[in-house]
Amino acid sequence: xxxxxxxxxxxxxxxxxxxxxxxxxxxxxxxxxxxxxxxxxxxxxxxxxxxxxxxxxxxxxxxxxxxxxxxxxxxxxxxxxxxxxxxxxxxxxxxxxxxxxxxxxxxxxxxxxxxxxxxxxxxxxxxxxxxxxxxxxxxxxxxxxxxxxxxxxxxxxxxxxxxxxxxxxxxxxxxxxxxxxxxxxxxxxxxxxxxxxxxxxxxxxxxxxxxxxxxxxxxxxxxxxxxxxxxxxxxxxxxxxxxxxxxxxxxxxxxxxxxxxxxxxxxxxxxxxxxxxxxxxxxxxxxxxxxxxxxxxxxxxxxxxxxxxxxxx
Amino acid sequence: xxxxxxxxxxxxxxxxxxxxxxxxxxxxxxxxxxxxxxxxxxxxxxxxxxxxxxxxxxxxxxxxxxxxxxxxxxxxxxxxxxxxxxxxxxxxxxxxxxxxxxxxxxxxxxxxx
Numbered sequence: 001x002x003x004x005x006x007x008x009x010x011x012x013x014x015x016x017x018x019x020x021x022x023x024x025x026x027x028x029x030x031x032x033x034x035x036x037x038x039x040x041x042x043x044x045x046x047x048x049x050x051x052x053x054x055x056x057x058x059x060x061x062x063x064x065x066x067x068x069x070x071x072x073x074x075x076x077x078x079x080x081x082x083x084x085x086x087x088x089x090x091x092x093x094x095x096x097x098x099x100x101x102x103x104x105x106x107x108x109x110x111x112x113x114x115x116x117x118x119x120x121x122x123x124x125x126x127x128x129x130x131x132x133x134x135x136x137x138x139x140x141x142x143x144x145x146x147x148x149x150x151x152x153x154x155x156x157x158x159x160x161x162x163x164x165x166x167x168x169x170x171x172x173x174x175x176x177x178x179x180x181x182x183x184x185x186x187x188x189x190x191x192x193x194x195x196x197x198x199x200x201x202x203x204x205x206x207x208x209x210x211x212x213x214x215x216x217x218x219x220x221x222x223x224x225x226x227x228x229x230x231x232x233x234x235x236x237x238x239x240x241x242x243x244x245x246x247x248x249x250x251x252x253x254x255x256x257x258x259x260x261x262x263x264x265x266x267x268x269x270x271x272x273x274x275x276x277x278x279x280x281x282x283x284x285x286x287x288x289x290x291x292x293x294x295x296x297x298x299x300x301x302x303x304x305x306x307x308x309x310x311x312x313x
Numbered sequence: 314x315x316x317x318x319x320x321x322x323x324x325x326x327x328x329x330x331x332x333x334x335x336x337x338x339x340x341x342x343x344x345x346x347x348x349x350x351x352x353x354x355x356x357x358x359x360x361x362x363x364x365x366x367x368x369x370x371x372x373x374x375x376x377x378x379x380x381x382x383x384x385x386x387x388x389x390x391x392x393x394x395x396x397x398x399x400x401x402x403x404x405x406x407x408x409x410x411x412x413x414x415x416x417x418x419x420x421x422x423x424x425x426x
Contacts, residue, residue: 006316010323017327017350021334021343029346040353043323046316047364048372052356052381059389060353068346071396075342078409087337095336103329106358110321119366120376126369136371140379152383159390163397168404218386302393306401 006046013039026076030069037061050214051137054206058222066229067303074178132281134212141216142284146273150262153255153291156298160251164242167307173243174311176304182235192234199227207292211281217288221295228300239304241311247297254294258287321361327354341402341409345395352388356381 016036023029037060044053087095124136124144131143141149167174182188207220231237240247261283265274275283327350334347359377366374403409 003314003316003319006319010319013323014326014330017330020350021330021338021347026340026342029343033346033349036350036353040357043320043357044360047320047357047360048367049360049363049378049381052360052378052385055382055385056356059385060349064349064389064392067393067396068342071342071400074400075403075409078340078403087339092337095333098336099329099333102332103325106325106328107322110318110325110358110361113321113362113365117362117365117374119368119374121366121371121374122369124369124375125371136375137379137382140375141382145376145379148380148383152387155387156390159394162394166397166401216382218382299389302390305393305397 026072030072034061034065054219150258171307174307175241175309176239180233180235189234192230196227217292224296225300250297254291257290317361317364324354324357341399
């Protein structure tokens, strides 16, 4: 029974992927991408990756889909122009051959995977106790591979700086994106009033539960960012100008605390990101608490895009 | 067929489908979407491998699963940057074509602004 369900999910995902590629309209492809992200979430549940399922639902389906749909509206005028420049038939056949070859090679690799599979799970199971957290993925993210997570937080800041740097000189330091207007009695305004209290509690809960259960700062921060975007798109609040001191402080506090705790380990325990005996859990929680607001704000501002208006507009 | 093998094969096909879209679509936003399909295929493939690594009472290898969370967030950041570049290109030139013979016309549009 469950195998039938798995096969059904796989077929639906493939069908949606093909629809995303072949759909005539950009908007339809964007909507299909959201549905596709939600189905991939089901797939993650079946692969027993609950933490990954949460982030896929929030980012893969949610934020990326919303970003594409929002951009598709702004670029509507361009669609006809781009469609005029169609790729010729021989080029399409060659592209299909290349794509088919890559897919076949990957499929062959999947069927030739070694058995038993190499795994680091036993090492994680043995070493998780000293960190004090119960969720092995949180232990990997913030203890065993803390360096990766630190670099990720910094990559996000760099991506945001890169997005901001696309602003025309005249509006540097101004507000990102267009000012959103919505019918105050419409469905968007209604949802933007009803949903955020629930969404904020769920976001904070997922963050709070992350130490011992599936969840964590990335998933929680994404949900908080989504709530902020919902309220902004309904026109209730405006995006802050990017030259505000408080804004920049919140953005860098998380990574700075992360680096400081890493350096603390270098001084007190002999290695960068080595946690002193018995202080593992408090330090991990400190990193999570510091990173959460930074991540939520970074993700929300990445969605908002480059500055397009001066602070007074 | 076991779930990891089934979803691993599904992932291989997703990479193929996405790659085809990246090559043939003239519209850059469609290319970005197709690239995200390739990305999700790579993530699912890695997830299938993580699931095969179930051992020691854990239902999957937590190391690749943690890296996947990092990967999905970074993929979103890259997508946001690509979209911002595209919006800026559209604002500056009024066109979003990536073809090589367009700059002359795009330049003309930019002068009009």
